[in-house]
Amino acid sequence: MKEYMKTAKEMLAFIENSPSCYHAIGNVQKSLEQQGFLALSEKENWQIEAGKGYYVMRNDSSVIAFRMPEETAVKGFHMVATHSDSPTFKVKETPEMVVEEHYVKLNTEKYGGMILSTWLDRPLSVAGRVAVCETDKIVTKLVDIDKDLLVIPNLAIHMNRDMNKGVEYNPQIDMLPLFADAKESKGKGALLKKLAKEADVKSSDILGQDIFLYVREKGRLIGEKGEFVLSPRLDDLQCVYAAVKAFSEAAPKDYINVCAVFDNEEVGSGTAQGADSTFLEDVLWRIAEGLKVSKSTYLQWLADSFLISADNAHAVHPSHPEKADPTNRPYLNGGIVIKYHGSQRYTTDALSAARMKQLCKQAGVPYQTYANRSDVAGGSTLGNISTAHVSVSSVDIGLPQLAMHSAVETAGTKDTAYAVRVFEEFWRE
Secondary structure, three states, X not given: OOXXXXXXXXXXXXXXXXXXXXXXXXHHHHHHHHOOOEEEOOOOOOOOOOOOEEEEEXXXXXXXEEEOOOOOOOOEEEEEEEEOOOOEEEEEEEEEEEEOOOEEEEEEEEEOOOOHHHHOOOOEEEEEEEEEEEOOEEEEEEEEOXXXXXXXOOOOHHHOOOHHHOOOOOOOOOOOOEEEEOOOOOOOOHHHXXXXXXXXXXXXXXXXXXXXXXXXXXXXXXXXXXXXXXXOOHHHHHHHHHHHHHHHHOOOOOEEEEEEEEXXXXXXXXXXXXXXXXXXXXXXXXXXXXXXXXHHHHHHHHHOOEEEEEOOEEOOOOOOHHHOOOOOOOOOOOOEEEEEOOOOOOOOOHHHHHHHHHHHHHHOOOEEEEEOOOOOOOOOOOHHHHHOOOOOEEEEEEOEEEOOOOOOEEEEOOHHHHHHHHHHHHHOO
């Protein structure tokens, strides 16, 4: 099997095992611990040693890992930032709703900017975490109801003859998932009972929950020769997988390697565990503090540091090529996408772009460029949000994909391996 196809299949397995941001971070944690990384707590003092790897988690949904060079003469930080969350629906408190004494639906709300229609008529389930009290301490437990549990049924075309002329979906009316036959249901609290069983606790023990819908469809390779990837949550778990794989395999030389996976990018990053928090700033300073260096030395490190913000990019659409910029046109399997924005929604500038192109050349990886059409507003990502807290040179990149924010997205089979190679090159400097 070709190496890039092997990497793509491993990435798909990671995504399948990560139905929520909490599961994604839990899987990252397992990978780090298998590589010998040591857990740190923000509530304790840190003792940092040369040549060792560490990680710290926040809110179960974000993690920052770092690996120290063997020598103590540190020059700065080499950082890659990704995000663990994807657009979905969050289950509200007391969610069960009985309709016409026949159906039980779940009350949900949008999380992020998804393409609503893509969630219709698919097998769905729920995953996330619950909070319980154990020996007078609040702890969290991962939950995933691993079965085809829900569906959001479309309205038949006979009941809306204009369906194919375009439909505006109301999240409170059209997008609530069907959960059970009311006459077969075991009464109110059926979902809570399922979550409790999954967590191996009593329903009464659950004091809080963060539960999200997820698509049950498994990722796969498609195309004549398997050249495309079709999967839920490619944005941004494709970059998460590539970063974590490269991070665990690349030993640093003169820089402290940092791999950051933030939560809540899809809703603006403005949380305690998002890129717009002090999480990255706190961790970097505490590394310096643990090494007993001065504030001046720390600031010198930042001046010689570099951040790669890795969040997927729009490829040219085969049916709508006119939607892409006339001259910056990325394609699936075309390699790393360097993203530009005149108003700095992306942080790329001449210097950081040159650095990224140099890294791609050294790694033997192709690169492409992306810019929005000048008459189309673009989205934001992690780079400019992170560098507002930690002032370092930064480039925004991504892997090319189609149907971003669809329930199921499409990417190139080769591009994950390209990302692994360039991240390894970066982290071996």
